[in-house]
Amino acid sequence: MSQIPKLLITGASGFTGQHACNHFVNAGYAVTAVTRKNFVNGQVQTEICDLTNKENVGKLIKKVKPDYLLHLAGQNHVGTSWIDPVSSLEANAMSTLYLLEELRQENPDCKVVIVGSALQFDPQNISTLTHPYSLSKTLQVLIAQSWGVLYNMNIVIAKPSNLIGPGISNGVCSIFAKKIVDMEENNAEKVLEVNNLQAKRDFVDVRDVVNAYEILFDQGKSGEIYDVASGKHNSLANIINHFKSFTNVEFKTKTNNTLLRELHTDINLEKIKKLGWEPIIDLEKSILDNLNFYRKYN
16 A cells, blocks of 8 residues: 555545545545546546446546545435436446446455445345335445455445535535525525425434544444444424524425325444544534535525
8 A cells, every 4th residue: 555545536526525535635645536527626636537437437446546445426316316217226336336346456455435325225125115216325335245245355335324514415404505595695485395394314414424434444344334323313393493593584484295205224323433433513513504605605
């Protein structure tokens, strides 16, 4: 391994990816950021690559020869997976396979963290499958674990819950934050729409999660799946009340009559906590930072 560890981050222009680039640069890694479009960050080397193209992935790995890989890239929207399930499988499962297979041939000692999803289903119980996105992320993890077993590669799986914090994301808190800031600027009706106010989810700050990924590089055991979450479930009604406390805008909340099925997965933080990780950013700070990001971004 090189003196300055070389880290390849896929999906680097995304919500988690941008935080990861900054975090790992500050932690002393030589970061190469992989995106499908131009990405400006003066601290990192940037490579544009379509990870669903096997040949392009081969060229990327041969060029960078990373010591570490943080695989964040993929299709992460449930609705999109219903519309185009094949592309979701290509983006999440096949891209992972191409990366791991190329690493197996070029640098099998590379330590890999694959980021799964709390929406994975139990392959032994097909009734737990709720959408194509879940299928794609479950297959991604099975591929990663299989390459670890078959080829003795050092591959760790992280399974984060719902990410919040400053930045642009598809998460519900980010959607709320942007809408509220639009209300503050009189660019939107003062009504916040939500499917189910009583739906409960575990929210964890993206900056805490990126810190967990560094710990997994250092101490994560190959083949293991590590849940990364706050360990606390909050209803969307509670989340909205926090948002209300940070704005002078008075808005109404509108719910529809369609109660979407909420998938609740068991979260076990014992394994990640044994490595010394604890979430340190509280929910209120995450929400306020998210609001302030959009206040500056707009």
